[in-house]
Amino acid sequence: MKLRQVLDATTRADRLLFLTLVALAVSGFFFAAELSPAPYSAQVDVDGKPAYRLPLGQNAIVAVNGKEGITTIEVKVRRVRIVDSPCPHKLCVKRGWISSGTLACVPNGVVVTIHGRAPGEEELDAISR
Amino acid sequence: MRSADNVRIAILSAFALALHSIEALIPSPAPWLKLGLANIVTLVTLILYGLYPALMVTFIRVILGSLFTGTFLGPAFLLSFGGGTASTLAMAAARPLVPGTFSAVGLSLIGALFHNLAQLAIASVLFIGNVDAVLFIAPFVILAGTLAGALNGFVSELLIANLKKSDQTVQNVGQ
Structure with a gap:
């Protein structure tokens, strides 16, 4: 009930920011894989x-x-x-x-x-x- | 007015310290993985009382917290201090851009992001000196920070709503 209200209180900018950050991080994984600490x-x-x-x-x-x-x-x-x-x-x-x-x-x-x-x-x- | 501010800062710092200390007890699979619960207090302070109290609460929490955990002036302290300051300033800067753009959740996400960016920058300069290492870990840190930031934002939003409600109740009783 309360949680529902809080979810509703999030703005469009909030959600956009969240999705952008998640997308940024996930795409960063591919670059990270290239830099990955290979066992040397x-x-x-x-x-x-x-x-x-x-x-x-x-x-x-x-x-x-x-x-x-x-x-x-x-x-x-x-x-x-x-x-x-x-x-x-x-x-x-x-x-x-x-x-x-x-x-x-x-x-x-x-x-x-x-x-x-x-x-x-x-x-x-x-x-x- | 001034002393009321100071009392408020003291109480809020105590809350932040309690969360900071409780969090130190929670086992974590990686040293950089933290919930950052104390940021809830910083954010609520920022939204309800403004930048100055929020910065004070952050400084007091970081300094006393590091004294309690024995990391004062050590590397962990520098990371904590830099992250906390950057996060508070970023949230304060993002708040008045366009009022109503971000709720507490959005501000919390910004705070978490800048907290992590500041820590990565400090770590790369002071301790690792290896940009590759920082770039490698950055996506993991940012993803974890975004999830934790969203969680803290929700809690802050709930807390602010309840604080406002109880404020009204008190006022109604007073009338």
Whole structure:
């Protein structure tokens, strides 16, 4: 009853403003999707199971225990390489640095996949308040 | 006249502080998601008594509220202060444009919008320094603010209607 009266008391400008703001915000979602914080990290799988997630913005050297032994993975300036791995041909080491795609040391069961966008594109890491 | 104004400001600030504090207890899924219930008091003050009392109520609420919650002069305080001031000024500016253009609901929507815009601006300058981050979150903030603003507007409208009615009753009794 009371609520009904309040609804009636809203002016045309009120409703127009409300709809405009909602439309503005909703259309903003499409732009926001473009700016969306893509996960920009290297995922390390061992034997098919995720073992680590390394943020690419942070330089690190990680030793991963695989099937045959320890694979050493290095993250530096948004690129990833396998430094050393206990495999016979060292194909994974020879691939060198990558900034997108996948590195794999099949004998050791270690797979490094980069998630996110191409390098050079800015991305969000956090929104704090 | 002046002291009556001050008493009014004190009482209204107390209401605003109570709402502010109650709201701090309500769990929120995101830190920027708030109902902004205290804005009901600001808006009602603005409509019934004008800009000066509304600004005073906002300042008192933000300063004392931050003292109570321990955020005085911290980042949350700056956001709260900037948002509250911008919102009050925007609502006051929109009110006399063409009288009757906006009801309390429309003014509340404007207040919510400017509250959020001011906070996003302050956040981008002071804390994030990343325009992308602010642009990314802006649509979510504005949508949430519009919904909360509409809700607060309805409550304000109801409150003003009831306050006016009870004022009349008191006057009738007096006669």
